Amino acid sequence: MRMHDDQLTVTPETVGALIAEQFPQWRHLPVTELRSQGTVNAIFRIGDGLTARLPLQPGDVASIRRWLRSEAAAGRELASATRFPTPEPVAVGEPGAGYPMPWSVQTWVPGVIATDDDPGDSVAFARDLARFILDVRSIDTGGRTFTGGGRGGALRPHDDWVQTCFDRSEQLLDVPRLRRLWERLRELPRGDTPDVMNHGDLIPGNVLVSGGRLAGVLDVGGLGPADPALDLVGAWHLLEAGPREVLRAELGCDDATWARGKAWAFQQAIGAGWYYVASNPAMSRMGCRTLARILADKSR
Template sequence: MHTGQLTVSEPVVRRLVGEQFPQWRELPVTEIASPGTVNAIFRIGDGLAARFPLKDGEPDGIRRWLEAEAEAARELAGSTRFRTPEPVVIGEPGAGYPLPWAVQTWLPGVTATDDDPAASVLFARDLAEFIGGVRALDTRGRTFGGSGRGGDLRAHDVWMETCFERSEHLLDVPRLRRLWADLRGLPRTDADRMTHGDLIPGNVLVAEGRLAGVLDTGGLGAADPALDLVAVWHLLDAGPREVVREALACDDLQWQRGRAWAFQQAMGLVWYYLDSNPTMSRMGRRTLDRVIR
């Protein structure tokens, strides 16, 4: 999926686990098929998950990133009634794998990629409760300070232009350019709130049409409160989307900014992952279909 992407296999993970955490040496290690783009995931026994970064980097920088993810996961754990992974330990490079890696608790459930909750009103209510619960966390004076989604929409103009150029043969780009021109300058008056930051189907667990848990909590942080509304376009049909809007009392501007953030994310998925991760590419197309209706 990425230039210079790292590979890691079950035998390598077994060796790393056995050498560094002998208390888990006898537990089975199983690679988990996932459309995720950041980490390779391996299950250790019944209760643990090991995450191995796929993009190469400087080990100390990766360690700081993993430590920040763990801190965010600890902050979110138990703050809502929905389960989220809890950090366990950070592993060391070895056995041919060059970077630190992380172990966290394993959550049961099926991702929304495989168990589609799009028409479920009960899931929509759960999703609104989760978003509202995250928003209620204390920012402790933190504000958005990154370069990713959650700040100024207009800061993404260059990336969106790249996406439009790369998508000429895939999408109705003139129509999408017009939509971005309308959305990019939406005003904002609400203050930064805490957000999960990446509520896409692969990070959402479903059981019997309800929200069972939320993964990939390392992006927790202060941002535009509309950011987590990307989930309603990634995950829900029109009727359940309105359930979320009503439950969160979103005004028109906040709702449209959520639509804009979903649009920005989806535009990058379709062309970038067209061949390397078809699941993510299809997700982008589905979200764009919802955004432009």
């Protein structure tokens, strides 16, 4: 099912034609479409070592090209900082072969997405995730600060969106209870805590697992400065209560930062639950499970 009204149709044949036109050194490699929970790109594997990522929605070509170059820079920055595999940029392609947008090629990272190999009860995985978050935080912001768009700044500016989500979730979730919780979460103060670098989207579809351990992390384009609590969304999207406390201890989270991490997970999950209920059921289930974990949590 299509996730977007204006969604582009991308086939292996299209990707093969783009490769033949623009990167003929790879034209002999097989192109395989990958099942993905992603909502932004169609993903294709090229041979054994590469992946192509093609935006699913049309947009301004110059803006998309700038984003892909920014994503490539983020990929290089993250790959040099973490002990865990992440996709590294290889090339940026141009419109062609009937496809109207720029697109990118990255290295392939092996592993199984956490939706298909659930690491929620793994203490070892929780420790790995904490190490990844610490690796990301170790990257120097270089004076960069949060830009003001999306998650990672203040919570209250997201109130209109959350209220819309409540209205759309009446048949799916315990909305009265969630409304009461959000009234508390939205008021959590940020204080003067400085921004640190965050991955920005630690959801199961972006996390690779092998043998109950963290095998790699995908979708690195959101790397940037934000509230130190932002990457704590992974505690709620990925972990059950026991391992979640292990992650908290490994990170040395104070109560205020931990509470804001819960709030950012809430903000992300409340949108995923209803919005993708038909078009991307795995994302919808993730949102609902995360909210259930938050409601069940007794910590402060």
